[in-house]
Amino acid sequence: MAIEHTVVFRLIHPAGSSQETEFLDSARRTLTAIPGVTDFVIKQQCSPKSDLAWQFSMRFADQSAYDAYNAHPAHVAFVEQRWQTEVAAFQEYDFVPR
Amino acid sequence: MAIEHTVVFRLIHPAGSSQETEFLDSARRTLTAIPGVTDFVIKQQCSPKSDLAWQFSMRFADQSAYDAYNAHPAHVAFVEQRWQTEVAAFQEYDFVPR
Numbered sequence: 001m002a003i004e005h006t007v008v009f010r011l012i013h014p015a016g017s018s019q020e021t022e023f024l025d026s027a028r029r030t031l032t033a034i035p036g037v038t039d040f041v042i043k044q045q046c047s048p049k050s051d052l053a054w055q056f057s058m059r060f061a062d063q064s065a066y067d068a069y070n071a072h073p074a075h076v077a078f079v080e081q082r083w084q085t086e087v088a089a090f091q092e093y094d095f096v097p098r
Numbered sequence: 099m100a101i102e103h104t105v106v107f108r109l110i111h112p113a114g115s116s117q118e119t120e121f122l123d124s125a126r127r128t129l130t131a132i133p134g135v136t137d138f139v140i141k142q143q144c145s146p147k148s149d150l151a152w153q154f155s156m157r158f159a160d161q162s163a164y165d166a167y168n169a170h171p172a173h174v175a176f177v178e179q180r181w182q183t184e185v186a187a188f189q190e191y192d193f194v195p196r
Binding site for chain 2: 003004005008024042043044045046047049050052054055091092093094095096097098
């Protein structure tokens with residue numbers, strides 16, 4: 001069954017900064033190059049009821065494609081080198097049809 | 099600009115219970131009947147990194163359609179009579195394209 005993987009997050013960089021733009025563009029390049037990632041979308045979170053500012057969402061055909069993404073060296077490196085140093089707060093959610 | 103309104107939540111009802119089914123079906127009937135609500139979808143949240151179990155998502159053409167939904171008597175009644183008594187925890191997020 002297809003799985004929609006999402007993460008809502010806030011960066012340490014100021015809104016509108018070049019560091020913010022670079023992070024988002026680099027994440028798109030890195031993550032969309034990993035096999036199994038489809039429908040990658042970056043959205044802005046605009047509800048004042050959350051202080052998180054961005055969302056990445058992507059879709060995997062099944063759990064094994066999702067597992068392969070998580071274990072892929074490019075994903076592991078992205079998490080270690082960018083996510084853990086530039087993301088101030090985040091929440092993951094994964095969705096499947098009801 | 100189109101706005102995607104989402105809420106991720108957990109019910110007070112046991113997973114798989116008839117109360118859960120009734121809540122979800124009733125929410126769909128009530129909320130999709132409110133003018134301006136489009137693309138209403140119920141999804142199951144399956145990441146173990148969150149203890150929330152369901153998501154409602156819907157789309158509004160613009161902020162004024164979203165405001166009208168929030169103020170609509172059917173929405174206000176749903177929040178007061180069902181949401182506040184049957185939802186144990188929730189988080190709202192709204193999204194616009196980057």
